Amino acid sequence: MSEITSLTLYELIKNIKEKKISSNEAAKSFVDRAEKSKKINAYVTENFENCLKLSKEFDDKPNFDLKLPGIPIAVKDLFCTNEVRTTAGSNILNNFVPTYESTVTQNIWNEGGILLGKLNCDEFAMGSSNETSFFGNVQNPIAEDLVPGGSSGGSSAALAANLTPVTIGTDTGGSIRQPASFTGTVGLKPTYGSCSRYGIVAFASSLDQAGPMSKDVKDSSILLEVISSFDKKDSTSIDFKRNNYSSELTRNIKGLKIGIPKEYRVDGMPDEIEKLWKKGIEYAKDCGAEIIDISLPHTSYALPTYYIVAPAEASSNLARYDGVKYGLRSSGKNLIDMYEKTRSEGFGEEVKRRVMIGTYVLSSGYYDAYYLKAQKVRQLIKQDFDQAYNKVDAILTPSTPSSAFKIGEKSNDPVSMYLNDIFTVPVNLAGLPGISIPAGVDKNNYPLGLQIIGKPFDEQTVLNIAYSMEEKINYKNNITDWWMK
Amino acid sequence: MTIDLKTVKHISKLARISLDEKKAEKLATDMNSIFEFIEKLNELNTDNVEPLTSIAETTLRFRDDKITSENIREKILKNSPEKNDDFFVVPKVVE
Numbered sequence: 001m002s003e004i005t006s007l008t009l010y011e012l013i014k015n016i017k018e019k020k021i022s023s024n025e026a027a028k029s030f031v032d033r034a035e036k037s038k039k040i041n042a043y044v045t046e047n048f049e050n051c052l053k054l055s056k057e058f059d060d061k062p063n064f065d066l067k068l069p070g071i072p073i074a075v076k077d078l079f080c081t082n083e084v085r086t087t088a089g090s091n092i093l094n095n096f097v098p099t100y101e102s103t104v105t106q107n108i109w110n111e112g113g114i115l116l117g118k119l120n121c122d123e124f125a126m127g128s129s130n131e132t133s134f135f136g137n138v139q140n141p142i143a144e145d146l147v148p149g150g151s152s153g154g155s156s157a158a159l160a161a162n163l164t165p166v167t168i169g170t171d172t173g174g175s176i177r178q179p180a181s182f183t184g185t186v187g188l189k190p191t192y193g194s195c196s197r198y199g200i201v202a203f204a205s206s207l208d209q210a211g212p213m214s215k216d217v218k219d220s221s222i223l224l225e226v227i228s229s230f231d232k233k234d235s236t237s238i239d240f241k242r243n244n245y246s247s248e249l250t251r252n253i254k255g256l257k258i259g260i261p262k263e264y265r266v267d268g269m270p271d272e273i274e275k276l277w278k279k280g281i282e283y284a285k286d287c288g289a290e291i292i293d294i295s296l297p298h299t300s301y302a303l304p305t306y307y308i309v310a311p312a313e314a315s316s317n318l319a320r321y322d323g324v325k326y327g328l329r330s331s332g333k334n335l336i337d338m339y340e341k342t343r344s345e346g347f348g349e350e351v352k353r354r355v356m357i358g359t360y361v362l363s364s365g366y367y368d369a370y371y372l373k374a375q376k377v378r379q380l381i382k383q384d385f386d387q388a389y390n391k392v393d394a395i396l397t398p399s400t401p402s403s404a405f406k407i408g409e410k411s412n413d414p415v416s417m418y419l420n421d422i423f424t425v426p427v428n429l430a431g432l433p434g435i436s437i438p439a440g441v442d443k444n445n446y447p448l449g450l451q452i453i454g455k456p457f458d459e460q461t462v463l464n465i466a467y468s469m470e471e472k473i474n475y476k477n478n479i480t481d482w483w484m485k
Numbered sequence: 486m487t488i489d490l491k492t493v494k495h496i497s498k499l500a501r502i503s504l505d506e507k508k509a510e511k512l513a514t515d516m517n518s519i520f521e522f523i524e525k526l527n528e529l530n531t532d533n534v535e536p537l538t539s540i541a542e543t544t545l546r547f548r549d550d551k552i553t554s555e556n557i558r559e560k561i562l563k564n565s566p567e568k569n570d571d572f573f574v575v576p577k578v579v580e
Contacts, residue, residue, distance in 0.1 A: 095564075096564055097563070097564060099557075099560035099561075099563055099564075100560075192540045192541060193540075193541045206538070206539055206540065232546070232548070235545055235546070236539065236541040238541055298529075300525070301525065301526060301529065303522070304522060304523045304524075304525045304526050305526065307519060307522070307523055308523060308526075315500065319501075322501075323566060324565070324566070324573050324575055325561075325564070325565055325573060326564035326565060326566075327564070327566070328566070329566035329567065332576060333576075334576050334577070334578070335575055335576050335578050336501070337503075337576075338575070338576050339501040340501050340502060340503035341503055343500075343501055343502045343503075344502050344503040344504065347502065352502055352512070353512065353515055353516070353519075355500050355502065356493070356496050356497065356500055356502070356512060356516065357516060357519060359496050359499050359500040360488070360492075360496050360516070363496065363499060370523070372536055373526055373527075373531060374526065375536035375537050375538060376531035376534040376535070376536050376537075377526055377529060377531060377534075378536075378537040379534050379535055379536060379537040380529070380531070380534060382537055382540070414515055414518070414519060415518055415519060415522050418519075418522075430540070431540030431541070
């Protein structure tokens with residue numbers, strides 16, 4: 001049998017159920033590997049001792065009917081975990097220990113999952129490279145000094161380095177799919193309203209959505225089944241009938257119509273991305289899908305729309321960090337001075353930039369010109385998808401306009417960093433489900449992903465197409481464990 | 486349109502983030518390049534378009550007017566940087 005840490009979630013569950021591996025053995029393997037992988041900087045907070053203890057308790061009294069029986073899992077540090085420090089990658093929450101649990105993580109523990117620890121991420125999930133984290137850069141296991149993507153960069157790195165069997169991230173503009181693409185892993189952003197936002201540190205509430213990240217498509221279907229639930233504690237949670245995603249997973253996609261949007265062929269897109277996309281189209285055809293050319297005419301307006309809507313919502317959400325109720329407090333000569341110093345010292349550069357943009361577009365005299373305008377364009381972007389879905393069942397695009405870049409390469413140019421999310425942002429604006437699967441490599445052997453976008457609440461079709469294509473693509477990550485040497 | 490230093494300082498007041506001169510200048514540069522990119526939206530005529538405020542097309546649910554969490558005072562105060570008995574402490578606001 002191969003090493004415990006390199007098993008997929010499905011294989012690990014099977015081995016635990018067949019009593020070939022105990023929960024405690026699994027936990028020990030992941031903890032040992034994490035101890036040797038400090039250089040990746042995936043963890044912000046370790047929960048190793050507690051994980052080992054709880055795994056022993058599971059083994060003493062096992063329940064194999066659970067969906068995640070005694071499975072150790074590390075999660076993005078954006079999910080509040082009861083009695084375990086939750087930082088959101090920010091200095092302002094450096095000492096924050098929640099007294100409650102997010103619904104998504106609670107769902108995981110209810111099904112037998114055990115918390116390994118909290119994973120690094122861009123500060124308040126604002127970034128595409130994990131470089132905005134207060135807790136330092138994360139190394140992409142693919143190659144040294146390469147970013148793991150962001151904002152769920154600690155999650156994608158931990159997954160690719162075999163530090164956790166699966167993980168969860170959050171995706172506001174691509175923060176699950178882009179890091180998955182950069183690390184040769186699978187990342188799914190569900191339909192807005194599928195997974196509860198309760199207990200997730202808020203960034204942009206009309207866009208934020210939690211989702212699974214995994215080594216293969218089947219694992220994402222297992223985890224989605226656990227985390228997707230209707231929740232009264234989230235006012236935008238939607239009460240729809242959820243599939244049994246893993247048992248309904250099939251490679252029969254014959255006759256499904258897959259759209260290819262011509263507007264995703266953007267200026268300056270590298271040849272290798274274009275080639276990858278063409279290869280993807282061939283794979284989809286091989287699987288029995290019908291390919292149809294479509295148009296999403298407002299695609300090029302998605303990023304400018306996002307960079308109004310997301311900062312506007314962020315500036316409101318982040319108003320709560322005032323140094324009074326929780327988090328960092330700096331001393332000031334009066335109340336206002338205390339607020340200003342706390343926020344100046346507590347927030348990093350990118351967060352300040354976005355709060356400033358958001359405050360500006362919402363300020364008196366500018367609201368109509370920016371925020372209202374962006375909401376109107378958002379409507380047009382959503383209508384593009386509505387119309388496309390009259391003709392097709394799903395849409396196939398590249399996940400990102402490039403492979404992973406070097407640490408420091410884009411950190412001084414915010415706009416070039418934002419362009420990373422060009423293919424993922426429209427999906428958040430329209431609230432749709434989207435998955436990134438590894439589909440090939442570039443000239444440096446760095447992974448490249450393809451994205452499958454579905455109709456609202458149709459995660460099953462998205463997963464089925466991904467599952468079928470995955471088999472044809474047969475991608476294998478070639479990771480050398482260089483960080484252990 | 487350009488965002489000048491004076492505007493940046495005004496916005497930083499509204500956002501309650503103190504900035505020194507150097508940081509304010511850097512932010513002005515960054516914000517201008519970002520807004521240059523955002524201005525693209527003006528190409529579109531949106532006069533007759535309804536704004537999309539929420540993707541979840543649901544009306545807010547009602548719940549019973551009942552207390553669901555009791556005796557959580559300690560939990561709420563637990564992470565406070567400064568407290569005194571059952572209160573959050575802030576710098577003096579009245580003379």
